[in-house]
Ligand SMILES: *[C@@H]1O[C@H](CO)[C@@H](O)[C@H](O)[C@H]1NC(C)=O
């Protein structure tokens with residue numbers, strides 16, 4: 001019956017669209033984080049950090065030179081060179097080759113706001129310069145390897161998480177959740193979106209993440225819901241400016257934009273679209289223009305639209321995947337990032353058992369908790385789908401045997417792989433540290449905890465019982 005056949009086919013088509021909704025990313029992400037590359041967390045490279053001139057103060061990373069900010073403040077004359085040496089050696093062509101050979105099909109790159117250098121207030125904020133050039137170098141290598149990238153805004157202006165190395169500065173004075181710093185994060189977003197579309201080496205960027213791990217108590221993050229909406233709008237506004245079609249936005253200005261001579265003109269025109277974009281977003285676009293030009297100059301990049309040049313490239317670009325931590329990351333009546341979603345959007349959850357509060361500290365409790373994990377379903381119920389697990393590791397609160405770590409890796413891969421996939425934290429850890437064995441993907445591969453092909457499991461019969469509990 002043709003009509004039955006037709007509806008059958010359209011159901012297939014719909015479900016194909018549903019799994020394939022993330023342009024530029026594989027259907028199933030088998031990914032790793034490139035942590036401590038352009039944003040150093042000294043615990044991951046304790047020996048190198050001390051040899052660079054850093055210090056260790058393990059119980060309070062604000063008490064010594066144990067974060068990027070304190071390092072840059074202590075060594076203003078040498079920080080750029082010291083960090084450049086680190087950037088060039090922490091992620092190399094060999095590493096990219098190894099990841100490729102290990103079947104890694106995506107990476108998440110944690111970044112600080114300071115990679116957009118004009119955003120930094122140099123009288124009160126201390127950070128290395130030159131990271132953008134190394135990002136470009138790494139993106140080129142990843143592009144050549146065919147490994148797409150999520151750019152993760154991990155260390156936000158004003159600091160978004162108290163006393164954490166990953167925030168770029170260890171301090172209890174958290175100032176991100178304020179209008180001034182939300183605005184700077186939007187400007188960052190506009191710049192990174194523009195670069196992702198107009199620089200050939202950045203074309204491997206498939207997604208940008210708004211904010212890594214906001215404070216979990218939503219009472220302490222006022223304005224975050226509004227920021228998330230503005231984040232999506234900012235990405236889409238830049239894309240509209242560049243002439244990239246975005247599902248969900250139809251405007252009659254494309255002819256106008258198509259005649260724009262260069263990026264400055266195009267972005268300025270988008271900044272006038274008051275019927276689509278709110279004043280905060282339009283102001284972020286205006287403030288981003290000189291910074292896009294600054295970055296373009298730094299990268300020696302074309303910002304002129306010739307009909308046979310950049311304009312042609314842009315016409316073929318797909319919109320970026322907008323990425324948020326899912327709403328359930330927070331408690332106390334959090335806002336829902338799905339409320340402001342426009343075009344392709346993905347959600348990110350992180351799960352570490354090693355910090356406590358998840359399951360009792362023993363093998364059975366870990367596996368049982370994991371088997372009953374329903375985070376993907378819970379997120380989907382409020383529209384936070386597709387969801388990936390952007391961070392996880394093999395770390396445990398107890399001394400784990402090699403045998404358990406093989407099971408633990410299998411079980412986590414199985415459960416996190418039920419959604420859009422996952423990114424392990426981290427691709428590497430300095431060799432010979434206390435954390436290398438359970439936090440380094442490459443070490444886990446060497447030790448045989450992780451399978452050489454990430455889509456496989458040690459136990460091919462791994463499956464779930466209805467009532468929960470794994471069968472091995
Ligand atoms: C930079 O920081 C200093 C010190 O906090 C402050 O007085 C100044 O207003 C800031 N400049 C800008 C442009 O925000």
Ligand SMILES: *[C@@H]1O[C@H](CO)[C@@H](O)[C@H](O)[C@H]1NC(C)=O
Nearest residue numbers: 261262263264265293303304
């Ligand atoms: C962009 O176009 C404007 C207006 O035509 C012009 O003033 C400006 O110099 C151009 N910028 C570049 C980088 O070519």
